[in-house]
Amino acid sequence: MTYRMTRAKQAHNLATLVATMLIRRSIRPFLPASNFIVAIEIPDRIDIDLYEMVTRQLLKRDHILDIDDSVTVHDAAELTQSAGPLISKFRDARRVVIFYTNDEEISPDLNVMIDLRTCIGSPRAVHFMAAARTLGASMNEEEAAYLVTRPLRDVRLAARPGRPIGRLVQHLQSLSRRDVEAAAKVHPPGSLVLECMEGYGPAKNWGLQLAEDIKRWTRGEIEWRDVDRGILLNGPPGSGKTTYARALANSCGINLITESAAAWQAKGHLGDMLKAMRRAFGAARAAQPTLLLLDEFDSFGHRGVTADDRNYDYKVQVVNGLLECLDPSDGREGVVVIATTNNAAAIDPAFLRPGRLERVIDIPLPDPEARKAILEFHLRHRYIGDFDHFRDCTEGWSGADLEKLARDARRLARHAARTEVTESDVIAVMPAVVTLTEEERFRLAVHEVGHAIVGYSLRPDSLVKVTITGRRPRTKSWQAIGATQFDEALPFMPTARHFQDIIAIFLAGMAAERAVFGDHFAGSGGASSADLVLATDFATMMERTFAFGDGLLADMGTGNRPMESLRLADPVLRDAVRRRLDVEYKRAAAIIEEGKSALLRLATRLSQSLELSAEEVRETFAQTRCARQARKRKSRT
Structure with a gap:
C-alpha cells in the first residue's frame, strides 16, 4: 500500500515539477529581488492555471526576502489596458508575474512597467526525465518524448491516486480517437490552421485532403493504407514550410513533433544519432496520430555522391537508417512525415518512393x-x-x-x-524602394518581350502573360523584377526539338537586348535561376543525360549542381554544350530580328503598363506580320 501511494504521488507531482523547472529558469535572476514585474510568454493558454499556481508557490518559498511582500500573478488578457487602473493594481504589489500568449495582450502602458519579458517555451523530454529522477521514479525516453506532446494540464489531470507514471502514459495514449477528432474542430482564436493560410497552392489542397482522411481514419471509416504517408515540401527560404506543418497539424487536430538531422547529430556519434532517430519515430508512433516534421531534409545527404568522399560511409548509414524508419517492416500507422528542403535535387531518390515521402510539392513565392x-x-x-x-x-x-x-x-x-x-x-x-528609370524599365521590357516573342513563335498556345516591375526593394536582387509566364506541361514523350525550343526561349531575352541595344545586362546570368544558367543545364542534359548529342553515355551528375559537375569534369562536354547554346541563340536571334517591329511596340507598351496579356502579344505579332507581308507584296509589284 505504501508503494502504491508513493507512485501515485510521483505521477501527481510530475506536471507541477516540470512547470516549476520552466518558471524557475525564466525568473531566476529575479528570485532574490524584492520588487519586480516580469512578463512570461507561454506556448499555450491551456496550461496557464498550472503556471500561475507554481509561480505563487515558488515566490513564497525559499527566495522570499520579506515575508510581508505581496506576490501577485496575472493573466495579461484579463488586465485593464489603460495606465490609471494598471498603476492602481500594481501600487502595493512588490513581485508581479504576468503570463501572456500573444504580444497583442501587452499594451504599450503595461510594456513600460515591465522589467523583463521572457518566453519559457514548451517542455522538453529532458524536463520530464529530470522531474522523474527528482521524484525517484523510472521513466524511459519514449515515455518522456510522448509526454512532451501533451499539455501539462492533461498530464496533471490524468494523474489519479493509484496511477503511477507508466500507467499515466498508457492512459493518455489510449484516449478515444473521437476526442482527437473533436479537438480538431475547435481552434483557439488566432491559431494557425491551413484553411486560413494562403500562398501554398497544391500543398494546401493536399493538406486539406489529408486532414479529411485522418478524420475518417479516426472514425474507423478507412484504413491507414488509404492515408498518404508523407510529402517533401520544396521551396525557397522563408516560404513558410515550417509554418505549413504547424497549420496542417492544427487542421488535422493531431500532434506535431519537429526533428532534424542537426538535432539528432547533436546527440553524439553515429550510433547515438541513429538511436535518436529511432526514438523520435517511436515517440511519434506512441502519440499517434502524429505529424512528424523533418526540417532541412537535404542535410541527410545523398548516397549518389562519390565513394571517395571521406564521409561517404557515415552518410550511407544515416540514409539507410532513416529509410528503415520511414518504411519499417511493421509499417508506421498513424504517423505522417512532412520533410522540408530548399534543394530537392540533393535528396536521395530512395526517400521519394511510395510508402515513404510519396510526392514532392513545390511551394513557390506567393503571388x-x-x-x-x-x-x-x-x-x-x-x-x-x-x-x-x-x-x-x-x-x-x-x-x-x-x-x-x-x-x-x-x-x-x-x-x-x-x-x-x-x-x-x-x-x-x-525597406527603401528603388524606382527604375524609364531607360531601365524599357530595357527590362525588351528582355521580357524577347522571351514572349520567341516563345509565342515556337509554342503559340503556351504563353500566359508578361510582367515587369517599376520599382523594387533595395535589398532584393534583379532576378525578381520581370517574368514571362508560360503554361505548358512536359510532353509525355519529349524529343530533342522540345528541349531545343526551351533553350532558345531562355536565350531570347539576351538576344532581344542585343538586337535593340547592342549588349545585354548581367541579369541573364549570375544566379542558379538565371536564363543563361538554366539554358546551359538543359543543353548539358541533352548531351549527357538524354543522349541527344554524339554519344550514348548517360550520366546524372552529383552534388547540388549535378550538370555543372559534369561540365567541370569533361572539357569535351563543355565544348558540345557551348556549340548547342550558340545554335539556339542564333535561332532565337533570327526570330527576334524578324519580329523586331513587334518587339519595339510591345516593349514600349510593357514599360508603361508593366503587364501584357498573351492576347496583346498575339494581336501585335499578327498585325506586324500582316504589315510585313503587305510590304513584300507591294515591293514585288
Whole structure:
C-alpha cells in the first residue's frame, strides 16, 4: 500500500515539477529581488492555471526576502489596458508575474512597467526525465518524448491516486480517437490552421485532403493504407514550410513533433544519432496520430555522391537508417512525415518512393493575391488602408518577409497606443524602394518581350502573360523584377526539338537586348535561376543525360549542381554544350530580328503598363506580320 501511494504521488507531482523547472529558469535572476514585474510568454493558454499556481508557490518559498511582500500573478488578457487602473493594481504589489500568449495582450502602458519579458517555451523530454529522477521514479525516453506532446494540464489531470507514471502514459495514449477528432474542430482564436493560410497552392489542397482522411481514419471509416504517408515540401527560404506543418497539424487536430538531422547529430556519434532517430519515430508512433516534421531534409545527404568522399560511409548509414524508419517492416500507422528542403535535387531518390515521402510539392513565392492575404492575416485583420499598394511593392517577397513586415508595423501601432495598424505604419517599416528609370524599365521590357516573342513563335498556345516591375526593394536582387509566364506541361514523350525550343526561349531575352541595344545586362546570368544558367543545364542534359548529342553515355551528375559537375569534369562536354547554346541563340536571334517591329511596340507598351496579356502579344505579332507581308507584296509589284 505504501508503494502504491508513493507512485501515485510521483505521477501527481510530475506536471507541477516540470512547470516549476520552466518558471524557475525564466525568473531566476529575479528570485532574490524584492520588487519586480516580469512578463512570461507561454506556448499555450491551456496550461496557464498550472503556471500561475507554481509561480505563487515558488515566490513564497525559499527566495522570499520579506515575508510581508505581496506576490501577485496575472493573466495579461484579463488586465485593464489603460495606465490609471494598471498603476492602481500594481501600487502595493512588490513581485508581479504576468503570463501572456500573444504580444497583442501587452499594451504599450503595461510594456513600460515591465522589467523583463521572457518566453519559457514548451517542455522538453529532458524536463520530464529530470522531474522523474527528482521524484525517484523510472521513466524511459519514449515515455518522456510522448509526454512532451501533451499539455501539462492533461498530464496533471490524468494523474489519479493509484496511477503511477507508466500507467499515466498508457492512459493518455489510449484516449478515444473521437476526442482527437473533436479537438480538431475547435481552434483557439488566432491559431494557425491551413484553411486560413494562403500562398501554398497544391500543398494546401493536399493538406486539406489529408486532414479529411485522418478524420475518417479516426472514425474507423478507412484504413491507414488509404492515408498518404508523407510529402517533401520544396521551396525557397522563408516560404513558410515550417509554418505549413504547424497549420496542417492544427487542421488535422493531431500532434506535431519537429526533428532534424542537426538535432539528432547533436546527440553524439553515429550510433547515438541513429538511436535518436529511432526514438523520435517511436515517440511519434506512441502519440499517434502524429505529424512528424523533418526540417532541412537535404542535410541527410545523398548516397549518389562519390565513394571517395571521406564521409561517404557515415552518410550511407544515416540514409539507410532513416529509410528503415520511414518504411519499417511493421509499417508506421498513424504517423505522417512532412520533410522540408530548399534543394530537392540533393535528396536521395530512395526517400521519394511510395510508402515513404510519396510526392514532392513545390511551394513557390506567393503571388500578388497571396501576398495580400498573408499580410492581412499577420496584421490580425486590424488594418486601415489599401492593401493593393503593398501587394505590388512586395514582388518577390516570401511569407517570412511579409510576416516580419506585419510584426514591425504592429509594433509601431502598439507603441503609439493604437489597436489598429494604419497605412503609414506599414510604409514606415518597409525597406527603401528603388524606382527604375524609364531607360531601365524599357530595357527590362525588351528582355521580357524577347522571351514572349520567341516563345509565342515556337509554342503559340503556351504563353500566359508578361510582367515587369517599376520599382523594387533595395535589398532584393534583379532576378525578381520581370517574368514571362508560360503554361505548358512536359510532353509525355519529349524529343530533342522540345528541349531545343526551351533553350532558345531562355536565350531570347539576351538576344532581344542585343538586337535593340547592342549588349545585354548581367541579369541573364549570375544566379542558379538565371536564363543563361538554366539554358546551359538543359543543353548539358541533352548531351549527357538524354543522349541527344554524339554519344550514348548517360550520366546524372552529383552534388547540388549535378550538370555543372559534369561540365567541370569533361572539357569535351563543355565544348558540345557551348556549340548547342550558340545554335539556339542564333535561332532565337533570327526570330527576334524578324519580329523586331513587334518587339519595339510591345516593349514600349510593357514599360508603361508593366503587364501584357498573351492576347496583346498575339494581336501585335499578327498585325506586324500582316504589315510585313503587305510590304513584300507591294515591293514585288
